[in-house]
Amino acid sequence: MLGLARVLYLTAWLGAVGGVLLQLTRPKGLEVWLYPLFLLGLLLAYRQGPKRAPRLLVHLAGGYLLLEVFWAFHRDPESPAPYWTGLVYLLSAFAFPFPQAVGWAAFWGLAFLLASWPWPSLYQGLHFLFAQLTLASMALLLARFRELYGQARFWKTEALTDPLTGLPNRRAFEMALEKEVARVERGGPPFALVLLDLDHFKALNDTHGHPYGDEVLRRVGRFLVEGVRGQDLVARWGGEEFALLLPATGLEEALEVAERLRRGLERLGHPASFGVGAYAGEEPSAFFGRVDQALYRAK
Structure with missing residues (x-):
């Protein structure tokens, strides 16, 4: 995609230069000397780079x-220039913050x-x-919608992602759990929940320091996802706890998954305790509490 964007970027510059050169072929008055200045301006803008050139x-x-x-309007009615004015509005919309874009x-x-x-x-x-009214309004609205969508996407990602491990956080997991419960209530297959807590993590932090502990959490997160x-959804529940949501999975299969992960973590030098449960139609909070009690007993 990056290569395609580069091709489009160069194509836009070639199109701009070609348009100015094409205008030089049409008979004009003294203002024909302005076109070399426009070409020089395009060269200067190109040298500014893609971030600064639009302004x-x-x-x-x-x-x-x-x-x-x-x-x-006054000399050559066949000129296509009026069709190109939308370019200025589009450039304004994406080159400047919204209030300035409206002004320009x-x-x-x-x-x-x-x-x-x-x-x-x-x-x-x-x-x-x-x-002109339509072109300017549409260009500005397009840029504004894109800006708002980007902000909403950013805050949604920030709100539902654990910053340390990059995994979904507790809120994201709760939303996924509620969605899975609703799917089962509509007649979908059952699902399972796995909770795990790293053993002796406080001692590890005290011995090696918190940066080392943070790296362990990231390493465990990557191992679980892989x-x-x-x-399946892997989330950081909090502290040294992780939660796994396994759609369309029965209890026996979930136990096999948990045991495989337990052995793998032990080989990595990060032993953990597990709680496993299959959804049985109770309230999501009650279901989670049941699995959490199983983790507590394992601990």
Whole structure:
């Protein structure tokens, strides 16, 4: 995907340069000397890199299209320039924070309308006006929706992920447990729950320090994820406790999984105690309490 993005990025620059060069082939007046300046501006913007270039391109494209709109409305009605003004709004929307983007879009939209005045006809002028309003609004809304979606996705990820291990956290596990209970109540297959607690973890922290203990938790998390199916959920419940949700799994199969993981952790030098249970139709909190009691007895 990164390679495709690079190709699209270069294609956009080639298209911009090609468009300016194409305009040089059309007969113009003294303003033809402005086009080499636009080409120089494109080169300077390209050298800014993909993060900084859009802000320069907003005004570079605005100035270029301002000239082209004036040309299209007063000298060459066949010029396609008015169709390209949406590029300025799109660049503004993604180059600046939302309030600034609205301001720059309004500035260039007004400039384009002034460049088109006086209109050759009321129909043509109103058509251009409504097009600018639509293009600017859609570009700004698109950028705003993308920004809000990104924020919502970020906070959702932050709220449901354990920062130390990268595993789903307690809240995420509770939500998954409730969803699995609802699925069983609709007639789906039963599921199982496995809880595990690392043995002697406090002594390990006291002896080797908390950074070492943190690395152990990350290592155990990776081992558990690699040791179960893709459909199973591994979460950090808290402290040195982990929880595994095993959909479509009976008690005997869950016991086999727990025993395999217990032996594997013991080989890694991280012994743990396990509690295992299969859902039997009780309340989720009662089910979890039952498995937690099994873990307590094992401990």
